[in-house]
Amino acid sequence: MPDEPLIRFDWIVDNIGEIGRRLGEHLVMTVIAVLVGFVISFALALLIRRYHALAGPVLGVSGVLYTVPSLALFALVLPFTGLSLLSAEIALVSYTVLILVRNLLTGLDSVPPDVTEAAVGMGFTPSQRLWRIELPIALPVIVAGLRIATVTTIGLVTVTSLIGQGGLGYLIVTIGINQFFPTPIYVGAILSVALAIGADIGLLRVQHALTPWARARASSG
Amino acid sequence: MEFVDSVAAWLLDPAHWAGPDGIPTRIGEHLLLSVGPLLAAVVVALPLGLYIGHTGRGAFLAVNLSNIGRALPSLGILGIFLPITAGLGLGFGVPPTVIALFALAIPPIVTNTFTGIREVDPELIEAGRGMGMRERELLAKVELPLAMPIVLAGLRTSAVQVVATATLGAVLGTGGLGRYIIDGIKQQDDPRLFVGAVIVALLAIATELAFAALQRAAVSPGIRASGRSAPALAVDARPPI
Amino acid sequence: MARSNSPERRLYHAGVNGASGAVVAFERVTKRYPGGSDQAAVNDLTFTIPAGQICVLVGPSGSGKTTTMKMVNRLIEPTSGRVTIDGTDVMSLPAVELRRKIGYVIQQVGLFPHLTVAENVAVVPRLLRWKEQRTRDRVDELLDLVGLDPATYRARYPAELSGGERQRVGVVRAMAADPAVMLMDEPFGAVDPIRRDRLQNEFLRLQAKVRKTIVFVTHDVDEAIKMADRIAILQKGGILAQYDTPDAILAKPASEFVERFVGADRGLKRLSLGRVQDLPLIEAVLVHAGEPRAEARKRLEQQGATRYALLVDDRRRPLGWIDHRELEGDGIVDPSVATPGAPTLERESTLRDALSALLTSSVQLGAVVDERDAVIGLISVDGIGEVLRAPVAAEPAS
Numbered sequence: 001m002p003d004e005p006l007i008r009f010d011w012i013v014d015n016i017g018e019i020g021r022r023l024g025e026h027l028v029m030t031v032i033a034v035l036v037g038f039v040i041s042f043a044l045a046l047l048i049r050r051y052h053a054l055a056g057p058v059l060g061v062s063g064v065l066y067t068v069p070s071l072a073l074f075a076l077v078l079p080f081t082g083l084s085l086l087s088a089e090i091a092l093v094s095y096t097v098l099i100l101v102r103n104l105l106t107g108l109d110s111v112p113p114d115v116t117e118a119a120v121g122m123g124f125t126p127s128q129r130l131w132r133i134e135l136p137i138a139l140p141v142i143v144a145g146l147r148i149a150t151v152t153t154i155g156l157v158t159v160t161s162l163i164g165q166g167g168l169g170y171l172i173v174t175i176g177i178n179q180f181f182p183t184p185i186y187v188g189a190i191l192s193v194a195l196a197i198g199a200d201i202g203l204l205r206v207q208h209a210l211t212p213w214a215r216a217r218a219s220s221g
Numbered sequence: 222m223e224f225v226d227s228v229a230a231w232l233l234d235p236a237h238w239a240g241p242d243g244i245p246t247r248i249g250e251h252l253l254l255s256v257g258p259l260l261a262a263v264v265v266a267l268p269l270g271l272y273i274g275h276t277g278r279g280a281f282l283a284v285n286l287s288n289i290g291r292a293l294p295s296l297g298i299l300g301i302f303l304p305i306t307a308g309l310g311l312g313f314g315v316p317p318t319v320i321a322l323f324a325l326a327i328p329p330i331v332t333n334t335f336t337g338i339r340e341v342d343p344e345l346i347e348a349g350r351g352m353g354m355r356e357r358e359l360l361a362k363v364e365l366p367l368a369m370p371i372v373l374a375g376l377r378t379s380a381v382q383v384v385a386t387a388t389l390g391a392v393l394g395t396g397g398l399g400r401y402i403i404d405g406i407k408q409q410d411d412p413r414l415f416v417g418a419v420i421v422a423l424l425a426i427a428t429e430l431a432f433a434a435l436q437r438a439a440v441s442p443g444i445r446a447s448g449r450s451a452p453a454l455a456v457d458a459r460p461p462i
Numbered sequence: 463m464a465r466s467n468s469p470e471r472r473l474y475h476a477g478v479n480g481a482s483g484a485v486v487a488f489e490r491v492t493k494r495y496p497g498g499s500d501q502a503a504v505n506d507l508t509f510t511i512p513a514g515q516i517c518v519l520v521g522p523s524g525s526g527k528t529t530t531m532k533m534v535n536r537l538i539e540p541t542s543g544r545v546t547i548d549g550t551d552v553m554s555l556p557a558v559e560l561r562r563k564i565g566y567v568i569q570q571v572g573l574f575p576h577l578t579v580a581e582n583v584a585v586v587p588r589l590l591r592w593k594e595q596r597t598r599d600r601v602d603e604l605l606d607l608v609g610l611d612p613a614t615y616r617a618r619y620p621a622e623l624s625g626g627e628r629q630r631v632g633v634v635r636a637m638a639a640d641p642a643v644m645l646m647d648e649p650f651g652a653v654d655p656i657r658r659d660r661l662q663n664e665f666l667r668l669q670a671k672v673r674k675t676i677v678f679v680t681h682d683v684d685e686a687i688k689m690a691d692r693i694a695i696l697q698k699g700g701i702l703a704q705y706d707t708p709d710a711i712l713a714k715p716a717s718e719f720v721e722r723f724v725g726a727d728r729g730l731k732r733l734s735l736g737r738v739q740d741l742p743l744i745e746a747v748l749v750h751a752g753e754p755r756a757e758a759r760k761r762l763e764q765q766g767a768t769r770y771a772l773l774v775d776d777r778r779r780p781l782g783w784i785d786h787r788e789l790e791g792d793g794i795v796d797p798s799v800a801t802p803g804a805p806t807l808e809r810e811s812t813l814r815d816a817l818s819a820l821l822t823s824s825v826q827l828g829a830v831v832d833e834r835d836a837v838i839g840l841i842s843v844d845g846i847g848e849v850l851r852a853p854v855a856a857e858p859a860s
């Protein structure tokens with residue numbers, strides 16, 4: 001690497017197609033992980049609300065999983081499902097589930113008790129209460145959790161390049177580090193940061209659009 | 222099951238317990254790789270967090286450092302330092318890794334220390350000043366002990382993160398437990414990569430538990446009694462990538 | 463003392479259409495909690511609330527008043543005994559269906575923060591699958607009823623409302639599907655006393671029109687006396703100490719507990735039974751800023767009843783009192799010489815609140831206003847004194 005300039009712009013221009021393709025892969029892997037993770041977390045959260053005893057085991061197990069280094073988690077899955085997208089997604093989903101289950105529970109708990117009491121007293125069925133009252137009110141917290149989960153997952157997806165997947169990690173490791181070529185390292189790193197920031201801001205916008213009531217403030221008496 | 226047998230066989234092979242590629246060696250390398258940057262980060266980040274927390278200057282930085290840090294992928298951070306150290310003639314492997322680990326370890330410590338100090342009841346600080354304590358004494362005798370739970374939570378997050386990311390150092394050519402995983406993938410040696418993964422996972426969990434115990438032990442009994450110790454998830458916990 | 467069933471009050475209590483509420487009855491209702499102390503939360507309660515009346519459940523904490531109320535809409539189910547509405551046992555209907563037919567108002571209101579005011583009020587009608595247009599009309603009608611201009615308030619969110627506005631929306635939300643029974647648990651407890659007074663008055667005006675059966679819980683004896691047609695005094699252990707009209711309870715407390723609970727100033731409390739509208743109103747001499755003084759002086763002399771003229775704005779809202787001496791000479795009425803008066807009173811304000819307000823006022827006069835805050839007359843301390851001196855006749859407890 002001596003005498004290699006850090007960033008060679010001509011390489012970027014020449015390989016813009018490849019860069020775009022890897023960015024696309026990265027996005028797809030992220031979206032799958034977050035969506036699947038959300039669905040699973042939603043189911044788990046509802047189960048936990050119904051059967052409180054589940055809280056301990058579920059939160060405990062996911063807490064432990066969270067501590068496991070990502071490369072290790074991918075490697076644990078490898079012998080069973082091979083160097084595949086499935087392996088990557090199993091591990092990625094595990095991480096999002098920890099964040100989102102806790103987050104969903106917190107969000108649903110954030111509904112003020114008087115609101116819940118009023119809803120019960122007015123004659124909502126439990127299911128109506130959940131979908132029409134509690135979830136909409138919990139939305140800001142839930143979206144905040146989705147933002148964290150998405151940004152986290154974007155970072156984790158870079159590691160999947162080590163188990164044969166593409167994404168921006170491919171640029172960083174396979175083309176960059178392994179071939180002693182700095183430019184793709186920086187392109188990959190910068191793009192993944194940009195993607196994370198973009199996703200964060202995008203989700204924030206969505207949250208604002210869905211919850212006009214959260215920003216309402218009393219103007220006068 | 223065939224797989225279980227092969228893992229067992231791998232573990233029982235004495236060759237895997239000795240020499241430069243042996244389990245003890247790799248564990249040792251991994252720990253060495255982690256401890257250095259962590260200690261260095263504590264030396265830099267703790268005073269920095271204390272200063273920002275106590276004076277309030279640079280609060281914006283302290284709060285957002287962790288947010289920015291969260292968006293940066295570890296692999297990216299490792300990769301970024303590689304060409305720099307290579308260009309400086311420091312080579313691959315350990316140098317860029319320890320620099321990157323050092324950089325990664327700083328945000329949780331700064332942010333948590335800052336938050337911990339911030340949450341100390343301002344009335345207590347005023348009382349201390351009223352009693353004639355100097356700023357440094359205030360910090361040492363009042364703010365820091367009270368902020369201990371959150372500070373230690375930050376330390377815990379940082380430690381776990383460093384141990385986890387040290388695994389990735391293998392991509393840059395270091396030793397450590399990540400070596401088993403990377404080599405295992407390359408050589409399609411399933412038992413090797415599985416064992417490596419399990420050991421490093423256990424190491425990370427052990428680190429987490431050790432620091433949790435440290436957190437409990439180091440918090441003054443007075444605070445512990447009030448139930449303030451050991452927040453479940455440290456401020457801005459970052460996944461161990 | 464103005465009789466609590468004086469012609470005005472009787473008229474006030476008879477709705478335009480007669481009672482539209484249902485009869486709520488408690489038959490030997492008991493609630494015990496498993497594993498709790500031996501004392502029941504509610505113990506062998508038996509009483510009947512006539513249709514269209516307000517029954518206030520009042521008592522110290524631990525007396526089971528809220529528990530009792532919650533047994534009407536099955537948020538709590540009795541251990542033994544029955545609660546019936548128009549003869550039907552509440553346990554015989556599915557809980558959700560029952561609750562949609564009963565209005566429910568709680569202290570913190572519990573407005574749904576993510577819904578607009580209109581959507582909040584429309585909740586139960588929509589649950590009952592009313593036609594959209596009917597719902598919309600109903601929402602506007604109700605908002606208007608409590609003085610919240612629909613055009614302005616329909617699209618607002620609860621976070622944009624003041625405490626008093628929220629309480630009002632909470633009350634009409636409970637009325638939206640026109641239930642025959644309403645449950646109100648300290649509905650006005652979360653606002654300041656002045657606002658509470660106005661909310662109470664507003665509610666009484668409302669009730670005069672709609673005549674629902676109301677079960678109202680409060681810990682405040684004065685509120686009970688003011689609002690109730692019947693009061694049920696509960697003591698610790700959920701035992702009914704007395705169930706009667708406010709007047710009867712004050713005149714003939716059934717036990718030492720009731721006596722103590724009602725308070726040593728029982729005589730003064732009976733003032734709460736009278737309302738400002740029971741008093742003769744003194745005609746107010748209203749002046750506007752910039753009016754020629756000679757004019758004002760002449761009118762004040764003609765009226766002859768008081769030494770003060772009342773400065774009002776262009777909507778007849780009172781701004782302050784002007785001593786007759788300030789009206790001497792030529793020139794115009796100067797608003798800066800006005801003494802700000804005590805809080806204004808409404809027709810439904812109790813005599814007790816009126817007396818309290820007057821005694822703190824420097825001019826010993828009170829301005830009575832209508833729903834739009836426009837002055838309709840004055841009252842004086844003397845006026846209240848006259849009423850106090852009138853002979854007291856016995857009233858049968860019904």
